[in-house]
Every structure is written in C-alpha cells, then in structure tokens.
Amino acid sequence: MIDFNEIPEYLFSGEMTCASGAVLFVVAYWVISILTGLGLDALDFDLDFDTDTDVGGFDGFLGIGLVPLRWLNLGSIPFMVWITFLSVSFLAASIAVHEWKEYSGPATTGAITIRVLLNLVAGLAITKIITQPMRKWFKEDFFEPSEMVGSSGTTRITTGPTRGKVFIERQAGDLFSEARTAGESIPNGTRVTVVGYDSDQKMYIVAESPPMDEDVAATTEKGSDDV
Numbered sequence: 001m002i003d004f005n006e007i008p009e010y011l012f013s014g015e016m017t018c019a020s021g022a023v024l025f026v027v028a029y030w031v032i033s034i035l036t037g038l039g040l041d042a043l044d045f046d047l048d049f050d051t052d053t054d055v056g057g058f059d060g061f062l063g064i065g066l067v068p069l070r071w072l073n074l075g076s077i078p079f080m081v082w083i084t085f086l087s088v089s090f091l092a093a094s095i096a097v098h099e100w101k102e103y104s105g106p107a108t109t110g111a112i113t114i115r116v117l118l119n120l121v122a123g124l125a126i127t128k129i130i131t132q133p134m135r136k137w138f139k140e141d142f143f144e145p146s147e148m149v150g151s152s153g154t155t156r157i158t159t160g161p162t163r164g165k166v167f168i169e170r171q172a173g174d175l176f177s178e179a180r181t182a183g184e185s186i187p188n189g190t191r192v193t194v195v196g197y198d199s200d201q202k203m204y205i206v207a208e209s210p211p212m213d214e215d216v217a218a219t220t221e222k223g224s225d226d227v
Contacts, residue, residue, distance in 0.1 A: 015115040019094040019123070022087035029080060036157070036188075072124060073131040085130050090123030097122070145204075146197045148175070152209060153192055159206065160185030166192060166206055178203035 011020040074082050097119055153168035159179050164186070166179035178201070179192075186192060186208050196205035 014098075015112050015119060016091075016094050016098060018116050019087070019091040019119060022083075023091050026080070026084045026087045030084070072128050073135060076135045077131055077137070081134075082127065082131060086123055086127045089126035089130070090120055093122035093126065094119040145177075145199070145202075148194050148204065149197060151194045153179075153194060153204075153206065155179070155186050155188055155190050155192055155206070157188050158185055159188075159190075159192070164206070166194070166204055168194070179206045180204075181206060 011017075070076070072082075094116075097115070148168060151168055151170075153166040153175075156165040156167050156176070157163070159165065160181055161183070162180070164179040164181065166177055168175040168177070180198070180201075180203055182195075182205055186206070191209045192206040193209045194204050195207045197203075198205060
C-alpha cells in the first residue's frame with residue numbers, strides 16, 4: 001500500500017504524469033468556474049460534425065476525420081463535461097495498468113509514450129461508456145437565435161465590445177452564450193437586454209437594462225397618458 005507522503009511521487013512519475021496533469025486541469029477549471037460563475041460553455045468549442053459535405057474536398061476530409069470524435073460523444077455533451085470524464089477515466093486506467101503490470105524496463109521517452117497512449121485509449125473507451133446515456137440530457141434545443149432579441153439576461157463576465165457572456169433564462173432551457181456590447185463595457189452580474197444578434201459571429205448584442213424603478217415609472221407614465 002502506498003504511503004500518503006508517496007502519493008505525489010506516485011501520481012507524477014512516468015506514465016502517470018499526463019493523466020494526473022489532466023485531472024489537475026479540470027479541477028482548476030471547475031474551481032474557477034464556481035468562483036467566477038462561468039458556465040459549461042466557457043471553454044466550449046464549436047465543432048462542425050456535418051458529414052454531408054463533399055468528400056472530395058478538404059472540408060469533406062476534415063468532416064470524415066471528426067467522425068470518431070462524434071462517436072466518442074464529443075459535441076453531443078458540453079466539452080468540459082466530456083473532458084472531465086476523460087481525464088478521470090484516463091487517470092483510473094493509468095492507475096489500473098500500473099498496478100496490474102508496473103513498467104520495469106528502461107524509462108525511455110518512446111516506451112513511456114506508448115504506455116500513455118494505451119492508457120488514453122482505455123480512458124476514451126471508458127468515457128464513451130459513461131457519456132453515452134448522457135447524450136439525451138444535453139440534446140440541443142433548436143431555435144432561432146434572433147427570437148431572443150428583446151429578452152432580458154445577466155452578464156456572466158465583464159462584457160464589452162470584444163468579449164463577454166450573457167445568461168438568459170428560458171422555459172425551454174436556460175441559454176448561456178457569447179455576447180458583446182455596442183459601446184461601453186458592462187460589469188459582471190448586470191441585468192441586460194438583448195438588442196440584436198450577430199449571425200456571422202454567432203453572438204448577441206446586449207445593452208444594460210434600465211433600473212426597475214425607471215421601468216415602473218415609465219409604465220406608470222404611459223398608463224397616465226393613455227387615460
């Protein structure tokens with residue numbers, strides 16, 4: 001049995017180093033995510049899994065190359081959720097292989113790399129099994145993004161002309177998306193209104209919402225004018 005003081009050396013030596021480093025990365029991400037309010041899509045990637053492209057062209061070649069990633073459920077669930085399961089599975093496979101047959105040959109780069117790749121393949125297989133039933137949990141909600149213009153949301157990071165995130169509550173499922181402003185930056189946690197949608201950049205244009213008391217006053221004044 002490994003002594004407690006030997007755990008760091010055990011986890012960060014030989015073929016265990018890569019898997020342990022991956023776990024440290026996802027732990028750091030989720031800690032930062034909890035502290036800053038970032039959502040699942042903060043490090044998400046827009047992977048194009050369209051396999052109907054012209055297979056004779058370069059785009060078709062890339063589409064075929066991405067098929068294994070789709071089979072592994074990458075793209076069907078949020079990237080950071082998938083990478084979290086992969087890193088834990090990668091580490092579990094590395095520990096299991098190490099305990100089953102500890103490497104005793106010369107610690108050459110090639111030999112260690114082969115064992116790391118074998119452990120990674122085992123981790124990918126475990127990740128596939130774990131994430132398969134999760135596909136329906138993250139089934140994409142198809143809707144027209146421009147329909148959200150006029151909706152209210154909340155900034156999740158300081159949002160300005162070059163970067164930003166907005167969180168919009170919806171009955172069909174909350175939306176967390178890229179956002180920008182047309183002028184000054186808006187602090188994190190500020191109530192905003194979606195005033196436009198940039199289809200080229202796939203992001204919302206937001207503006208700070210007026211305070212609630214101003215909304216009430218405007219509504220009251222409008223009602224008085226109608227009378």
